[in-house]
Amino acid sequence: MLGEGIIKGLAETARNFVGSYVEADRLTTVQYPEERLPTKEAARNFPFLVFDGNDAQAGLRCVACQICEKECPPQCIYIEKSKDKKPDYVGKPQFYPKIFDIDISVCMSCQICVEVCPFEAIKMDTEFELSHTDRFDGLLFDKHQLAKSNEYYQKIHPAEAAEVDARLAAEKAKVEAKTKADAEAKAKAAAAKTAAPPPAPVPST
Ligand code: SF4
Ligand code: SF4
16 A cells, blocks of 8 residues: 555554553653663773782782783783782782773773683773863773772673682682692601601621
8 A cells, every 4th residue: 555654654654652651662762860770781991900808909900911912902900010919819929010001082982801811800881971171081991990899890791700609719719629639649658757667777797
């Protein structure tokens, strides 16, 4: 029928118009910033550094390996490695970032830094209200601004964070089991050495 498509289109528009007043799933417009839609778990914006425990700097997982710095396509990460070391989550001494900066005005949110990090130390944030009147220093985030707790990570990406936590816990358990087995083997060897009889005296001729 001539004009059928137009009538269908107008009917759909009318349905959406009326539905937007009465059906919650059609209320697509919110009065931002007073009203906000919940952030989706898959949302990604700019990276942040994860820390464990209560001390944001001592608990940083980053070991300053600089892989993310090398792989970042627009080169917006700058890292300086520490001279000394601090224990990581399994107690192994590791370097840490003396300086870790990300220029958010250059970052293109590609997430490559997250994918290449072998230490689960850098993740994507969902924070988006970052506008600033100073487009240089105001958008250059240092390690203090970038550090966010593992609890925060669990809150914004629960499924992903649970997987990471399980992987790190399994790794930690493996290291602890090996350390315990090594200590037991060492103690056994020492005990065997103590219990061994002294060598027999050589008879004189
Ligand atoms: S998200 Fe991409 S552009 Fe941004 S810091 Fe990471 S690697 Fe660089
Ligand atoms: S965030 Fe990860 S990849 Fe980047 S320096 Fe730290 S440990 Fe290495």
